[in-house]
Amino acid sequence: MDDDAVRDTERGGAGAEGLDAAVLGGFLAVLDRLGARERVAYLLHDVFGLSPGETARVMGGSPDGAARCARRARERLRGGGPGRDGGDPGARRALVEAFLAAARARDAVALAALLAPDAVAYSERGPVHGAPAVAAAAAGLAGPGVLLRPALVEGAVGAVAHVDGRPVAAVSFGFRRDRIVGLEITTGRDGLRALGPVFPEG
Template identity: 65%
Template sequence: MHDDTLPTALTRCFDADREELRGVALRMTGSAAEAEEVLAVVRAELGREGASAVRGWLAGRVGQACVRGLQERAGAGRAGGDMAAAGGRGGVDAVWLALLVVLESLGAEERRAYVLHDLFGLPPSETARVTGGSPVDASRLARRVRERIRGGGAARADGDPGRQRAVVERFLAAARARDARALAAVLAPDAVAYSERGPVHGAPAVAEAAASFARLADVARPALVDGSVGLVAFVAGVPVSAVAFALRHDRIVVLDITTGEDRVRALDLAFPDG
């Protein structure tokens, strides 16, 4: 098989479904001109990034399969009978409708960043290639949308700054002790960690990912990271890693991890302890 077989096949499929794809781009960007630009860019990249394009398609298929699974589970009557099954299907549809309403309320840049970064799980660097700007900008846009959906940012979650600080201190103590079980205890069961490598889901996996912060925890300071409670780690007085938290019921539900001196310096950092 020739090396160009996959890109050529993808390009043919793209051309065959161009109008439908144009409709998707138009709904995402809100601009016919921008939609055409997106289509031109994607078509040009098919020849260079065929495998990446297939990965994006597979991600979409996995998402669709998840929804079908939820619908079939409801249809099987696990909630109790035909009426519950119908309600289950309606619940799934309602969730998707609510998501569409939220997406419709966003600006074009926010919508692209959130869909790519949070829903499709692309790392900030790949998200930034589509949205423009830097990976830090892409993460910030996605975080802004995430906070809006949750009804407020981490800095405002659970209200009391003292309680928020206590949660951060428990996380920091567990990190300094290299205690994965203690880290997991301060995390919500459905916690998600976002980093340059993409998202990690679930408290055990997030605790393991957060353990990578532990080697820098001895020189970490509590901070406000883009307005959210968090931590900043230093090496030789230079900020090299930052974590922004979102809290729910005195547990950490989201961690936004940024690494690298330049990326950390691009964040809006404030240190309440002076």
């Protein structure tokens, strides 16, 4: 390798190191927006992929509390939470209706077409990444005897799954343009009660 090539390689390496440092600095600055418990919940649940139960064992408290803490952290980092970036509510309701219809049909291909490629689903089992995996998880929401109803979940467009008239899971959606980019899946009586879903009339 000649001297010019060596110098180019060294400059490229130095540039990459500078970029890595800048990205790390930005990530740490973002984490500084969070409270201590939110930061721990976000790192354990979202970054390292621990379930809410495992996160709760580290943090103390209940799995529902750990999941809510991680959810609040995501909302603060995103600037207000899923679905609150000023998009057209009517278009989002139509997108959710199409998503629910595909979920009822257990059609993972149709579900994936409504998702951003980098979509993420968060549940008590930890995060699931990528449109195909999220679509497969969503298809599982509408098993036999499950009724999916549109609802407002913590003020965001979402849905609630019922079995024998009893709510068993709630889903809120995050959006990017004309695709769903995030799902928050909450189960358990305490978790659902804390969300306080609101159902449209009719």
